[in-house]
Each structure stands twice: as structure tokens, then as C-alpha cells.
Amino acid sequence: MHAIVIEKPGDPDVLHWVEVPDPVIGHDEVLLDVVAAGVNRADILQRRGFYPPPEGASEYPGLEVAGRVAAVGDGVTGWNVGDEACALLSGGGYATRVAVPAGQLLPVPRGLSLVEAASLPEAACTVWSNVFMLARLRAGESLLVHGGSSGIGTMAIQLAKARGARVLCTAGTEEKLERCRELGADVAINYRTEDFAEAARPVDVILDIIGAKYLPRNIDALGTGGRLVVIGMQGGGVGELDLGRLLTKRASVHATSLRARPLDEKAEIVAAVRADVWPLLEAGTVRPIVHRTLPMADAAAAHRVMEESTHVGKIVLTV
Incomplete structure (x- = not known):
């Protein structure tokens, strides 16, 4: 072969x-x-x-x-x-x-x-295992997807919408943001020009491919009982976690790979x-x-x- x-x-x-x-x-x-x-x-x-x-x-x-x-x-x-x-x-x-x-x-x-x-297979298994099996996103809750135009992002937007969630996402160009809206995103945020934490908060679940660079703002964006799932480190692997903020929100952080x-x-x-x-x-x-x-x-x-x-x-x- x-x-x-x-x-x-x-x-x-x-x-x-x-x-x-x-x-x-x-x-x-x-x-x-x-x-x-x-x-x-x-x-x-x-x-x-x-x-x-x-x-x-x-x-x-x-x-x-x-x-x-x-x-x-x-x-x-x-x-x-x-x-x-x-x-x-x-x-x-x-x-x-x-x-x-x-x-x-x-x-x-x-x-x-x-x-x-x-x-x-990779996108479906990654999204389902992290957003639904681990973070247990439910109908009526909200999901923020970073990299909404990626293979993972396009799958996450569609699955979350199909399961009755409100979907928010980030992307870096207006063309990508429009494609995300076409797939079902209720809110599409340009991470180059907007503060996603300000635009998104409070959200129930965040699916993050960036890692350390986004960690403080992800915690800011979580609502009470929120769940952050980190599946990538495109923005670095070492960051500072505000445990006091996490405790106040009764929120959780998960880092996983498939x-x-x-x-x-x-x-x-x-x-x-x-x-x-x-x-x-x-x-x-x-x-x-x-x-x-x-x-x-x-x-x-x-x-x-x-x-x-x-x-x-x-x-x-x-x-």
C-alpha cells in the first residue's frame, strides 16, 4: 500500500x-x-x-x-x-x-x-463526548464555541442547535461569521474586534480550542454552574486560573483529549x-x-x- x-x-x-x-x-x-x-x-x-x-x-x-x-x-x-x-x-x-x-x-x-x-468521525466524536457527555449541555442552555468555522466548530454549532441550545461562537472574519450564522449560530462574535466575554456572558458551556490565552476571559464568560471544556492549546498551555472566581460561580474546568x-x-x-x-x-x-x-x-x-x-x-x- x-x-x-x-x-x-x-x-x-x-x-x-x-x-x-x-x-x-x-x-x-x-x-x-x-x-x-x-x-x-x-x-x-x-x-x-x-x-x-x-x-x-x-x-x-x-x-x-x-x-x-x-x-x-x-x-x-x-x-x-x-x-x-x-x-x-x-x-x-x-x-x-x-x-x-x-x-x-x-x-x-x-x-x-x-x-x-x-x-x-473526529469532529462528531470530539463534540459529542465533550459538549454532551462531559459538559452535559441541555436544551435551553447556551454554548459558546471558539473557532466556530472550524471542523469542530461547524459540527458543534449544528449539534447544539439541533439539541435545543442557544449557540454563540467566535470567528475572525465577517465571511466566517456569516457562515456560522447560516449553520445556526444565534450570536457570532468577531474575536478580532470584540471582547467575546463581554458579548457572550453568561453562558453555560464553552468549548475552547485556544487554551491559556483565553482562560481568564472564558471564566468571565461562564455563568453560575458553567462548564469550560478545553480541547486545544493554540493559544498556549500555561495560564493563570482565578479559583476564587470559579468558586463564586460554582463553575468547572475540564481539559480533555480524544x-x-x-x-x-x-x-x-x-x-x-x-x-x-x-x-x-x-x-x-x-x-x-x-x-x-x-x-x-x-x-x-x-x-x-x-x-x-x-x-x-x-x-x-x-x-
Whole structure:
């Protein structure tokens, strides 16, 4: 098979499309022939040398794919050769074949293409596990999403709106803000010209990809009993937390990641996404937002597009 190999940490030019050995599936794994793979910020961090794969995971980048089942392990039930599926991965998605734990496999939602399906697993699992399973956002509450035009952001806006929440988001251009409103955001805040804490407060749940840079203002924006969930550190990883302010609001701060979670936790999240998110996709209430597709062999170009930060939604690589 072929895969994108990171020659050494660096700029996009260190990504090379080369021939590599086929993966060998385990007892509880499925082999997928990859048709498309989603591109994520984590892939860029891995390329730069800041986010190595968990122990035992593939060294190739790529956290989500869609394709067709080529083989199933002896312990796998419910999947057959030829089935179309998408999958949440710990790595290895930038390749023509990938081995996937069966618990991290999802059917392609009815009415969607394999390319669209490849854009779903990472964003859907991240949003559902953090906003709904961890922070327990309820109908009638409010959610503030930082980076509303990102793959995570576009999914969070739609899911929260579908579940009856009031949705606020931040983005950096008027074009992105308008796209967020089209997806259901009730309030869209330009973080370059507005103080989001002043514009948003009080909110019940915040989904944050920035980290330290936004920490004090996120706490300011929370209402009583509010929940801040930090899933990224684009604005740094070390910040000052005002515990007095947190105590006064009876609020909480959670910092989580998805990639290195144990297999049973990932399987639980994937099962919840299949039960609660897939029906919304099949009904058209929530839809995948694919900004652009590029050939997988040209993954370097896809990384450049993502680093320009002008996209809305997901970038997808195709085989």
C-alpha cells in the first residue's frame, strides 16, 4: 500500500507519499481500503513534531477515514467484506489501507458519500463526548464555541442547535461569521474586534480550542454552574486560573483529549455518536461541511490550506 510518511518534523514539504507494508489486523480489528481521510489540526502538530501518536498507534498521520471493508478479524461481528464505513483512528489515516478496532467503526450515514463521511468521525466524536457527555449541555442552555468555522466548530454549532441550545461562537472574519450564522449560530462574535466575554456572558458551556490565552476571559464568560471544556492549546498551555472566581460561580474546568483514550472509552463514544448523531445526519438536520478535497498524495497542499486558516469546515484527502 501507500501512505504519507513524515520524513522529519517540519513544514508541509516533509510529507511524502511512499510505498509501505500493509497493516496486519488483530483479532478485534477491521481492515479498511481507504477512499478518503479527514485533515485535522492534530495532523499538523504531529507533522511539526509536537504530537506523537500514542503507543501502539500507526506512525502515519490521519485520525479519521472512510472506505470499504477489505478484511475482518476473527473476533469481529457485524461487519463484512465490502461494507462501506467510516472510522475514528489513533493514527494511520493518510494511507490506502488502515487497521481499525471494530469498536471505532461507523456505518456511512444514509444519503452521504464516502468523502463526506470521512469528515465526520473526529469532529462528531470530539463534540459529542465533550459538549454532551462531559459538559452535559441541555436544551435551553447556551454554548459558546471558539473557532466556530472550524471542523469542530461547524459540527458543534449544528449539534447544539439541533439539541435545543442557544449557540454563540467566535470567528475572525465577517465571511466566517456569516457562515456560522447560516449553520445556526444565534450570536457570532468577531474575536478580532470584540471582547467575546463581554458579548457572550453568561453562558453555560464553552468549548475552547485556544487554551491559556483565553482562560481568564472564558471564566468571565461562564455563568453560575458553567462548564469550560478545553480541547486545544493554540493559544498556549500555561495560564493563570482565578479559583476564587470559579468558586463564586460554582463553575468547572475540564481539559480533555480524544486520541490517547483507551479503546473501551473510544468505543463507548463511537456508540453514543451512532445512536445520537447519526440520525440527525440521516435526517439532514446536521450536515457535513467539506471545504475542499485534495489528492492524498498531495497532503502537503492540504496542510498549507489548513494553515492559511481561510477554510470553513473540513479539508478531505481522497485516494
